[in-house]
Amino acid sequence: MSTATHRNIDLVVAALTAGGADPSRVARMQVLPDAVTTAAAAAAALGVEVGQIANSLVFDADGDPLLVLTSGAHRVDTTKVAQLVGAQRVRRASPEFVRAATGQAIGGVAPVGHPAPLRTLVDRALESYDEVWAAGGIPHAVFPTTYGELVAVTGGTPADVA
Known part of the structure; x- marks a missing residue:
């Protein structure tokens, strides 16, 4: 596993550091040899449970970006999420919408x-793990963190998003 850098990785590391993330975890940012664009692929590459991913x-919530950080073990219930954020409609965002909101590609x-900053919901299911990834x-980069x-x-x- 490489520690090669990319502009997006640098931005993520800077934001984690500025946000007070544990420096020892930030230093464990990894660039994997293959893209891990699904929770199952990431879990397999890291040797962890899919729920730890x-x-x-990114969702389109009445035209505004909404980031949902969810456990890889289940799917987001968009009706439930719409109620949580007071939106009429929450739907999966297009790749162009995601890139415009995040500067990053899906995956x-x-x-x-x-x-x-994006309005963000963090799935309570992640709380059951000591470490999540x-x-x-970028699709090749992952880092460890906690709920x-x-x-x-x-x-x-x-939030409970599933």
């Missing part, structure tokens, strides 16, 4: 490092 999913969207800004750290660095709201 914090999927960064590598990190919880942080975006051009502007999130994307690092509490994800809530803190994103300014996110804990």
Whole structure:
């Protein structure tokens, strides 16, 4: 596993550091040899449970970006999420919408490092793991974190999203 850098990874590392993330975890950012664009692929590459993968999913909530950090073990209930955020409609965002909101491509969207902070929900299911893994800004990059750290660095709201 490489520690090669990329502009998006640098932005994510800077945002994690500025947000008070544990430096020892930030230093464990990894660039894997193959893209890990699904929770199952990331879990297999890291040798962890699929539930430990914090999927960064961007939704279109009445035209505004909404980031949902969810456990890789289940799917987001968009009706439930719409009720949680007071939106009429929450739907999966297009690749163009995701890139405009995050500066990152689907499959590598990190919880942080975006051009502007995004309204964020953090799946309470992630709390049951001592360590979770999130994307690092590109489809090959991942980093370890904790549920509490994800809530803190994103300014996110804990929520039951499935």
